[in-house]
Amino acid sequence: MSEKHILTSPLLTEQGTVYANILSDITNAIFISGDRLVTTKLAQRYNTSINPIREALKQLQGEGFVHVAANSGARVAKFEASTTRNVFEILQLLDPYLMEWFVEEHSREQREDLFRILRKMEDIELVDQYAHVLYRHLDTEFHWLMYKDHYNKNAVELWRRNRLILHVMHGSLKLSARRIEQSISEHRALLDLLEKRDLAGTLAMLKAHITNSGRYWSRYQIR
Incomplete structure (x- = not known):
């Protein structure tokens, strides 16, 4: 890069x-690493x-x-292979907790910002390593926007640190076109459910999104 x-x-x-x-x-x-x-x-x-x-x-x-x-x-640092599993298990607990507050409290302006980030993600052409890093940054920005203002700053900080660990672990790796397509579809579904303020649907979609991401990286991460 x-x-x-x-x-x-x-x-x-x-x-x-x-x-x-x-x-x-x-x-x-x-x-x-x-x-x-x-x-x-x-x-x-x-x-x-x-x-x-x-x-x-x-x-x-x-x-x-x-x-x-x-x-x-x-x-x-060189992270052990088990770190991927551990990080995603932590995120599976934290993301729904932080998201529940956002579903109820978010503004239309925040939702419009999420749509803006999603459009940037959709427009990326994965032609080099930079594009893959950019996609991961935008993906992180998407979730950070939803969680950063949560009142429980300890939970937000724990989420932030674990998300940074993923960036460090996956910095030199590339996402497959299939996973990109799946990820964008999941983000789009999240936004549709957020617009309806459908709490149960949003949390179910979020769980699927994290599970799919964890399964992908656990399978393809190279050490």
């Missing part, structure tokens, strides 16, 4: 910081000194995105 294709995830709540810059590069597959994160090179990349880099790496290590070993320095 070329430098001009760097995206900023809507999940990065500390935009503009060294921490956010490093995590953005990880979620955009600039750095992938196992890559070394050399402090001097990172300081040059982000035009900063060594200390902010070290502090950011320490924070990322605490969150599980970076692994630091005594003899090999910092590297992008």
Whole structure:
């Protein structure tokens, strides 16, 4: 992926910081699982000194995105295959909880924003790795818009962190055309049900969406 294709995830709540810059590069597959994160090179990349880099790496290590070993320095974390299963099981619990509030409380303007994001997803031509990363960012933005204003900020933060883990794990992988088509259809169905404020239907569709996504990544993820 070329430098001009760097995206900023809507999940990065500390935009503009060294921490956010490093995590953005990880979620955009600039750095992938196992890559070394050399402090001097990172300081040059982000035009900063060594200390902010070290502090950011320490924070990322605490969150599980970076692994630091005594003899090999910092590297992008390598997640176990079971992590995919665990993350999707957590999301299967959190998404319906957060969505239930949104179904009842969302505005027409928020729904229009969701339609706007969906149209962008539909317009993507999957011609290179950047397009696949862009699709995942838009997919995340779609769900983030629905959940970010929920009153339970602890639940929102837990959802955010697990969604970021998926970005890190899948950053260098491509979605199949069939999964893209299925995913867009599921998003469209969610919007139709939201417009009707059909709580039971929305939650059932959301569960199917998460289950299908988890099944796809569990099957095709390469380590």
